[in-house]
Amino acid sequence: MKIIEGFQSAKSVLSRQAPTELYPVSPALRQRLRELFAVDDPEPAVRQIIDEVRNRGDSALLDYTLKIDGIELTSLEITKKQISSAYRQVDTELASALKLAADRIRSFHTAQKDSIWGGVAKAGLGQLIRPLARVGVYAPGGTASYPSTVLMTAIPARVTGVKEVILTTPPSQDGVVPPLTLVAADIAEVDRIFSVGGAQAIAALAFGTESIPRVDKICGPGNIFVVLAKKLVYGVVGIDGLQGPSEVLIIADETANPEYCAADLLAQAEHDPLASAILLTTSRRVADKVSQEIERQLENLPRQAIAAESLENRGMIIVVASVDEALELANLYAPEHLCLMIDKADSYIDQVSNAGCIVVGENSTVVLGDYVAGPSHVLPTGGTARFSSPLNVVDFIKLTNIVNIDEASLKKLGRAAQAMARAEGLEAHAKAIEKRLEAD
Numbered sequence: 001m002k003i004i005e006g007f008q009s010a011k012s013v014l015s016r017q018a019p020t021e022l023y024p025v026s027p028a029l030r031q032r033l034r035e036l037f038a039v040d041d042p043e044p045a046v047r048q049i050i051d052e053v054r055n056r057g058d059s060a061l062l063d064y065t066l067k068i069d070g071i072e073l074t075s076l077e078i079t080k081k082q083i084s085s086a087y088r089q090v091d092t093e094l095a096s097a098l099k100l101a102a103d104r105i106r107s108f109h110t111a112q113k114d115s116i117w118g119g120v121a122k123a124g125l126g127q128l129i130r131p132l133a134r135v136g137v138y139a140p141g142g143t144a145s146y147p148s149t150v151l152m153t154a155i156p157a158r159v160t161g162v163k164e165v166i167l168t169t170p171p172s173q174d175g176v177v178p179p180l181t182l183v184a185a186d187i188a189e190v191d192r193i194f195s196v197g198g199a200q201a202i203a204a205l206a207f208g209t210e211s212i213p214r215v216d217k218i219c220g221p222g223n224i225f226v227v228l229a230k231k232l233v234y235g236v237v238g239i240d241g242l243q244g245p246s247e248v249l250i251i252a253d254e255t256a257n258p259e260y261c262a263a264d265l266l267a268q269a270e271h272d273p274l275a276s277a278i279l280l281t282t283s284r285r286v287a288d289k290v291s292q293e294i295e296r297q298l299e300n301l302p303r304q305a306i307a308a309e310s311l312e313n314r315g316m317i318i319v320v321a322s323v324d325e326a327l328e329l330a331n332l333y334a335p336e337h338l339c340l341m342i343d344k345a346d347s348y349i350d351q352v353s354n355a356g357c358i359v360v361g362e363n364s365t366v367v368l369g370d371y372v373a374g375p376s377h378v379l380p381t382g383g384t385a386r387f388s389s390p391l392n393v394v395d396f397i398k399l400t401n402i403v404n405i406d407e408a409s410l411k412k413l414g415r416a417a418q419a420m421a422r423a424e425g426l427e428a429h430a431k432a433i434e435k436r437l438e439a440d
Contacts, residue, residue: 145178170198220378249278
């Protein structure tokens with residue numbers, strides 16, 4: 001990993017004020033796009049997929065699963081029998097771990113719901129809080145399964161009172177959804193599961209097909225095709241955000257454990273060659289030790305090549321003069337995960353304004369947040385933590401305003417409304433007030 005010295009040098013590389021691509025297009029992906037869609041960029045391909053699914057429904061889903069994934073499906077929906085069978089294929093200890101995680105996720109989001117569910121009522125004005133009727137959650141799959149994402153998306157929806165939760169997830173190369181994903185979906189009380197992934201799954205959730213019902217909102221992370229599809233169907237349905245490659249930024253002082261810092265950086269880097277793992281430290285000794293530890297720990301990782309590519313292209317260690325400087329840079333970068341490996345870490349939380357999740361102290365780690373801590377691990381990336389939030393119960397509600405004006409309030413407010421309407425050139429607006437005032 002490259003080491004950068006000084007605040008100003010760090011500021012120039014961590015600034016994300018200009019728009020950046022969530023997923024750069026590799027030469028291999030570009031070649032694949034040419035072969036499959038005769039285009040050079042993902043977005044035209046995604047538009048084509050969305051149009052086809054909108055017009056041809058299930059047949060387009062089956063065609064694209066064969067064309068893109070090389071998997072020939074005979075049906076899309078997972079049966080109750082398949083879910084029951086999945087439990088027999090999952091290790092008991094692992095199933096218990098999923099249940100523990102589910103309990104903690106459910107408990108955290110129930111507490112959040114209880115804190116905001118009061119509604120508003122004041123002098124004839126009010127606000128109703130209502131859960132969405134039907135939500136689609138997307139869990140990545142294909143080469144690996146992500147049961148944790150099923151829990152982290154479906155459970156907050158269930159806690160909020162969403163009436164129907166639909167899961168779409170890609171099948172493995174053998175044409176089946178991994179048993180672990182099915183068990184997680186059952187634990188999370190998902191209503192229906194469909195074996196389809198990519199942009200075609202997002203299109204199906206947005207517009208509906210013969211098999212897959214149209215939803216009100218789509219949540220969950222995915223690859224470049226999923227992200228672009230969510231972006232393109234926004235407005236037809238709601239979306240939770242456009243989650244890109246994973247990120248961690250660690251702030252460490254001289255008290256930090258270099259082994260822990262290196263392990264947490266590698267845990268993020270092994271996600272994806274496009275993941276970002278960054279260390280900000282006030283100690284050159286810690287910087288050097290962490291660099292050495294990364295090289296040592298990297299040797300034993302099964303996903304060594306992925307982690308090494310991530311660290312080479314997007315990883316960095318930055319040495320700054322103080323924790324305050326490091327926090328200023330962190331707020332500028334607005335990372336998905338911000339880890340505070342510093343003395344009296346709790347006392348610095350109030351200085352953080354931009355982060356998806358703050359991981360405090362050396363006993364904490366992003367990995368606990370990924371699986372069992374409780375808050376959803378679906379977090380803003382790419383600097384969007386400046387203005388957006390982690391997935392939470394608010395994502396699954398809608399607010400309806402109530403205006404119930406009595407006669408006294410009409411007299412008090414009517415003349416002001418009339419004046420404003422006429423100032424905007426809307427005479428019919430003014431007369432709607434005038435008729436009520438004259439009736440008195």
